Amino acid sequence: MTVVAVLADPPRDGLVATDLADSTPLSTAEAAELYEAAFRDAVLAVDRSGGELLVNYPTADQLPAPHRAASSPEATLRALVADTLGGTESARFEPQVGSSFSARAGNTVTHLLREEDADSVAVVTPTAPLLSRSIVDAAAMKLRTTQVVLGPSTRGHTYYAGFTEPIDFAGAFEGPALTTLAARGADAGLDVDFLQSLPALETRGDLLDTIPQLRARFAAERIVPDHTAAFVHEHGLDVVDDEDGRRIVRA
Template identity: 75%
Template sequence: MTVVALLAKPPREGLVATGLAASTPLSTAEATDLYEALFRDAVLAVDRSGGELLVNYPVDDDLPAEHRTETSPEAELRTLVADTLGGTGDVRFEQQVGSSFGARAGNTVTHLLREENADSVAVVTPQAPLLSRTIIDSAAMKLRTNGVVLGPSTRGRTYYAGFTEPIDFDGAFEAPSLPTLAARGRDAGLDVEFVEPSPSMIDGDDLFDAIPLLRARFAAQRVVPDYTAAFVHEHGLDVVVEDGEERVVRN
């Protein structure tokens, strides 16, 4: 069984999805709601798979002072998970440790592999709307014979990173993370494999890939992420081309 660590922040306005708010027709509050939808869909994807969900959360001191509230990040994320799944009995929650994303991811992966003897550990974030049970289970199968399994996203990024052994995580998740993680895996003497590519939803340019794909899957009556697809539909998000230039619009 693969432990899937979902590294997430509480969905607070101005703390998350700032790239989307700055470069799309979405307001800061709406971008925050989209982040929450992505978080809920990631929780569902792992819960429906054969993996074990671990929500990796920051503590209050890790957040800018203006984004601290009376509710702790752990409590806020627990409430979202409980609302999404109907409870939290099968979900682990652990504090993030580290000064950067790479350090936090690396500490989690290394601890689980070395201290808890996990067979494999994967790192995901609330960014890939099409992360699904099928992808997570496919990656788990590949991790039986490969030391590193990566999910390529747009512009050289990575939406899924699975490991059976620790690698050098220092700076490994800095953009473009995909070739760096692959090289670090090989440097550690591990075989590297990939699962299918999937778009991200981090800034406005990402929506040029993600929205048409979501709309196409909806039109074809294929499986779509529950919460993210509902958000796109309710807000009328679409991609249009005017005078040869792509734009994200809302109807």
């Protein structure tokens, strides 16, 4: 069984998805709401799969001072998981350890593989709403024969990074993480394989790519990520091409 660690921040206004708020019609509150929707969909995808859900949360002192609240990050994310899944019995919650995303992800993977003897560990961020149960299970199957499995996302990022052996994680998720993680795996003498590419939800360009995919799935009556799709529908988000170029509008 693969332990799937979702590294998430509490979806607070001005803390998460700030690039979306700066470059799209979404307000900072709406961008945080979209981040929350994507987090819920990531939790659902892992819970419905054969993987073990681990929510990796920051401690309060890891957050910028303006975004610390009476409710701790753990309590906030725990409440969201309970509301999404109808309880938290199937989820583990552990604090993030490290000064950067690479350090936190690397510490989680290395600890679980070396100290808890996990067969495989994957790092997922709640920014790829099209992540699904079938993709999580397909990744787990690949990890039975391949030591590193990566899910490519936009701009060289990864939405999924799975391992059966630790690699050198120093700065591995910075810059074009896809290239760095693949190279670090190869440097360690490990086999590397890839999943299908999925868009992220971090910038205006990401949203321009994601909205049409969601609306196409609506039209074709195919499976959509429940919470992200509901957000797009409720806020009337669409993409148009006109004399002003390709842009996001509210229907």
